[in-house]
Amino acid sequence: MPNSDGGEESPHESEAATKARSPEIRVVPDSASTNSRMPAASVVEPPASIEQSNSRVLELLARVRDTRAALRNSPFAKLQATQEKFRHVTSATEDAASNIMDSCDRANALVDALDTIDAAEQPDRAAALEIRSRLRDELFQMMSALQFQDITSQQLNHSSAILSEVEARLLSLIHI
């Protein structure tokens, strides 16, 4: 078996060589031997710290596998759906904002028309009545456009729940 400096290492190193390399290693004496000088083929028991570390690593690996499987099974698929919901929220709010601003523009134009009628020597009351009716329609259109608030809040709440689930699973992975 080659060693780190390229030379060949004997598979049967002495006790002194073993202890020099790793002082914490305790050499277990061969029960058949009564000589204090250890035979070359003694069983070397790993220190307790290495066994503990090995157990801990195995435990961590098992938890990582479990968490990865749990993430793959459900939250990842929901995360992809969440992205779509966020895109829909952005689109819905943009549309609503645009509709409301358009209604504001039309409402302002109608108010200007009413001002013109009022400024006339003989105001056309019928025209003013019709314009006020259209103005109320525009005001209602603005209110109706606010339905996006309910629709988007439901989608955001749903997405928030999914993100919380993923966060919890990731935290369990970090804290192992």
Add this chain to the structure above:
Amino acid sequence: MKFLVVDDSVTMRRILVNSLQRIGYTDVVEAGDGQEALAKFDGSIGFVITDWNMPNMSGTEFTKAIRSRPDGATVPVLMVTARSVKEDIMVALQAGVNNYIVKPFTPQVLKEKVDALSPAAAA
């Protein structure tokens, strides 16, 4: 005709009440979820408009509850919700909902649906 409007969103209740007023209905009672609506429901209610997803009691649960009562067996129930999947619509109809509107809606659509369910209103 007295309406019962059920929705956990304050914004949606205001929009529904305003929409009903625009089409001529001013006698409206509001509830924030199915439980509150069940407590407010009585024989004077002539039309129910309800959302689906609500805390404490959903719109479908509320509809099933009033359908089991003598004063709620035949009252028109219109569900206004963001859900639009065919399977969801079937679930709502099986719960006793008479018709369905998908948000966002226009007052014209609301009027058509109300008129279709209430011959007295159409008259």
